[in-house]
Amino acid sequence: MATKKIIAICQSGGEFETNKDDGSLFYTGGEAYALDLDHKTQLKDFKRELAETFQFRAAALSIKYFLPGNRKTLITISKDKDLKRMVNFFKDTDQVEVFVVAEEVDVAAPNVSNMPASRSSRTTVSAAAVPSDVPVDVMQTDDAIVLDEPIETTPLGACSFSNEDRHRRAATQWENIITGVDQRFNTFAEFREALHKYSIAHGFTYKYKKNDSHRVTAKCKTEGCPWRIYASRLATTQLICIKKMNPEHTCEGATVKAGYRATRGWIGNIIKEKLKVSPNYKPKDIASDIKREYGIQLNYTQAWRAKEIAREQLQGSYKEAYSQLPFFCQNIMETNPGSLATFSTKEDSSFRRFFVSFHASISGFHQCRPLLFLDSTLLYSKYQGTLLAATAADGNDDFFPVAFAVVDEETEDNWNWFLTELKSALSTSEQITFVSDFQKGIKNSLIEIFGNECYHGYCLRSLAEKLNKDLKGQFSHDARRLMVQDFYAAAYAPKIEVFERCAENIKAISIEAYDWVIRSEPEHWANAIFGGARYNHMTSNFGQQFYGWVSEVDELPITQMVDVLRGKIMELIYRRRLESSQWVTRLTPFMEDKLQLEMSKSRSFQVALAHTSTFEVRGGESVDIVDIDHWDCSCKGWQLSGLPCCHAIAVILCLGRSLYEYCSRFFMTESYRLTYTESINPIPNVEKPERSELHEATIVTPPPTKRPPGRPKLKSAESADVIKRQLQCSKCKGLGHNKKTCYRVNGVGVEEPETPILTVLGTEEPEGSS
Incomplete structure (x- = not known):
């Protein structure tokens, strides 16, 4: 095919200006010249002709142009292929602008409107035709x-x-x-x-x-x-x-x-x-x-x-990180004496599980309520896995990390191992209340490992989800809302008669729901029946901030992930130790506020001595009995919270005694400071450990199962959830469909498809609960 030429219209002596509306550039002024150009033109020849036309040195020329439809970006032509590329880009376009600037003059960025006119020129190329067989x-x-x-x-x-x-x-x-x-x-x-x-x-x-x-x-x-x-x-x-x-x-x-x-x-x-x-x-x-x-x-x-x-x-390599675990565990216990760090492998030497509890966490837990929350979260690492964690509640009702583990998968056997290691780390004979999901095989492990030394409270959120999932039937939105609301009220009820009344309310809505509630072991989740002390903490995912940390670092190799979590716990301990040094109240700020609130309620009560240490407290139509020596009130608020209820406060003030003598020691500022007394020390050489021959002889390979496609579902944050409203047909008033998909044809009913129960994510806590 014959080579077709294009006409280059060259202009000199003008200047660049910027459009204030969209920032695009345009060139004004100057004199115009015409040059021949085709795809075989060499850059040096084009530069030489331009230099002769505008009296520039060819070596000093810098050539630029705009892409089609882009008046803000200048493209540089520095070699022959760039010149050919420009022609090919505009082979189907009538015109293209090329700007030529002498290099000895400082050229401003394209968005500057005062480009020197005396040392710049423009070449307008009319692309009449370009051979179609030229490669682009x-x-x-x-x-x-x-x-x-x-x-x-x-x-x-x-x-x-x-x-x-x-x-x-x-x-x-x-x-x-x-x-x-x-x-x-x-x-x-x-x-x-x-x-x-x-x-x-x-x-x-x-x-x-x-x-x-x-x-x-x-x-x-x-x-x-x-x-x-x-x-x-x-x-x-x-x-x-x-x-x-x-x-x-x-x-x-x-x-x-x-x-x-x-x-x-x-x-x-x-x-x-x-x-x-x-x-x-x-x-x-x-x-x-x-x-x-x-x-x-x-x-x-x-x-x-x-x-x-x-x-x-x-x-570093994910695989190498697993092989560093023997060194890493030993290093943790050497740098943080009193800590427990251990791991185990399968028969083929592949990773199975890793556990760590730092001495500062172990020591601090003994100053907290004997209450532990067990939960898990998936890891978004190359070899996936699951993190198991035990967190406590400190004296200010903030989460306190006690121990965590990385396991290949969440199984009953791994939970059994985790709880065994946890008991070994805590080495306490005090009865502990555990709050956890009831479906993860934790119940049998707690009985086996802790026996009568613990209480097991079920996570109320998980129970509500299972209640809605297990019940088959058709309920209106309001009926489901009331059923779950009564279920939560039954859980928080402090007295057995209130619990039974809430259960009867559920029975009035659905016999099946009532039977489910009775079979769900209320002694593990209802305040009125539960034997342990859970301080009105009803869900297992108490330490949401900790799981937030995990989600930020779960893509790291295992040793580095654990070390970053260690660093975050270390900073948390230091920060809270520093903050608590400024407190002047005997109780922690959160508990002091709760006590003051109860005190304000007690001002209108009348107190009468019933028998020695027993008092009768009247407020309006209600009458409550307070046993001051046994820290007991018939409203059960004192026993459930660990702080005197409004009735007990009325008695204590009437006796002229100090309220703080009747508050749990776990809520004292002194206990809080003791919780954060110990520090966590850094672990050197985490990324590049200097392992001995013994450590190098221990080979740990990654778990055989790699991460499946897609990101794992993250644990949802604790929130006040509601039941989503189900579709209701405006024609037949049935649930689960609209009038377009109605199963009734011309008013005659056909077999109705099963209406699925929407998943209940939880519900709001009853008013007045803590």
């Missing part, structure tokens, strides 16, 4: 990058031009990363990395002829091109040296080929430094940055895999 060079840096999947590329010039043009800066620094014969490298990996960047900067593809641990030979992938390079180990040294190199290309920079590949490691190296500063660097942001800075289009999966490579380079 898509980009200068990477010609079809593949990371397990094809990666789309965009023109190099698509990035914004400024004094710190990122793409040009990258290309410039890599253009001379290989200098020629006698250049030395520390390793073959370093040489291959340099070769990769060099090819990106010069826009060509290559292939290996030899690539092993002794030598590397590479040639240009274009057939007939003489470019070659050969490197091998320098004699008597460990250095790698370039022995031969032919730097000449006859392929004009090598047209972009689909065979060119960028490894995940290369992208990982690019983002490694930013990932170090921003650990939560998201794959979508990685893809956006790589496209902007290097013109490479990544999809989400490719960016995610590149991040995995970069993270492993920074943090």
Whole structure:
């Protein structure tokens, strides 16, 4: 096909101005000239003709142009393929603007409107026709990058031009990363990395002829091109040296080929430094940055895999982290004497479980209420797994981490092991109340390990979910709402008669629901029947802040994840120790406020002595009996909370005694400070441990099951949940469908599909409960 020419209309002596509305640039003024141009025109010839026309030095010219539809971004033409690319970009366009600026003049960024008119010019190219068989060079840096999947590329010039043009800066620094014969490298990996960047900067593809641990030979992938390079180990040294190199290309920079590949490691190296500063660097942001800075289009999966490579380079291998567990456990107990850290493997030496409880947590728990919350959360790590945790409630009703474990999966056997280790760490004979989900096999393990030394309270939230799931039948929205509301009221009821009244309310709605409640072992969840002291804490996920920490670091290798959690607990202990040193009340601030609230209620009560230490307290129509010596009130508020109720306060004030003598010691500021007396010490060499021969002989491999596709469902935050309203048909008033999908046809009923019960996530606590 005959070569078709285009007419370049050149203008000089004008200036750039900025449109204030949209920031686009336009050029005004100057004189116009016409030049011939086609796809075979060489850049040096084009520059020479421009220099003669405008009286510039050809070597001093910098040529730029706008992409179609983009008047804000200037693209640089620095070599012949760039000039051809410009023509190809506009082969179907009538006009394109090209700006030529002398390099000795300081050129402002494109968004500056006062660009010097005397040293800049514009070339307007009327693209009459361009041969259709001319190949289009898509980009200068990477010609079809593949990371397990094809990666789309965009023109190099698509990035914004400024004094710190990122793409040009990258290309410039890599253009001379290989200098020629006698250049030395520390390793073959370093040489291959340099070769990769060099090819990106010069826009060509290559292939290996030899690539092993002794030598590397590479040639240009274009057939007939003489470019070659050969490197091998320098004699008597460990250095790698370039022995031969032919730097000449006859392929004009090598047209972009689909065979060119960028490894995940290369992208990982690019983002490694930013990932170090921003650990939560998201794959979508990685893809956006790589496209902007290097013109490479990544999809989400490719960016995610590149991040995995970069993270492993920074943090170490996931596999190596498992093998470091023997060293890690020993190091924890050496740096934090009194701590317990242990792990176990399966018969094939693969990881099974890891447990840790720091001495500061063990010591602090003995100053807290004997109340532990057991819960779990999935880990979003390479080999998934589950974190089991035991948290306590300190004197200010804040969570206090006691122990946690990482296990391959949540099973009854792993919970049994966790509770065994927990008992060994706490080494206490005091009766402990545990609050947990009732479906995880914890019940049998608690009986087996702690026996009569513990009480087991079921998580009320989990019970409400199961109640709604197990019941089959059709209930209106209001009926379901009232049923769950009565269930919660029954759980919080302090007296047996109130519990029975709430149960009867459920029975009036549904016999099935009532039977379910009776079979659900109320002695494990109803305040009126429960034998232990759970201080009105009815759900197991008390330590939501701790599980929030886990979700932030669960992508780290296991040893680093545990160490970051250790650091967060260490900071928590120090911060609370510092805060409590400023407290002036005998009770912690939260408990002091609760006591003052109860005191305000007691002012209108009348107290009468009944018998020795027993008093009768009247308030309105109610009459409550208070036994001051046994810290007992018929309203059960004193026993349930550990603080005197309003009736007890009325008696104590009447006797002229101090209220604080009748408050649980766990709520005293002194006890709170003792909780946070001990500190957690740092653990050195977590990332690069110096293991002994004994440790190296212990091999721990990752668990055999890897993470399934998709992100695991995260534990939902504790909140006041409601039952979602079910669809109701406006035609037949049935539930679970609307009039468009109504099962009634012309008023005649057909078999109605089963209406599913919506999952109950929980409900609001009854008014007045704590």
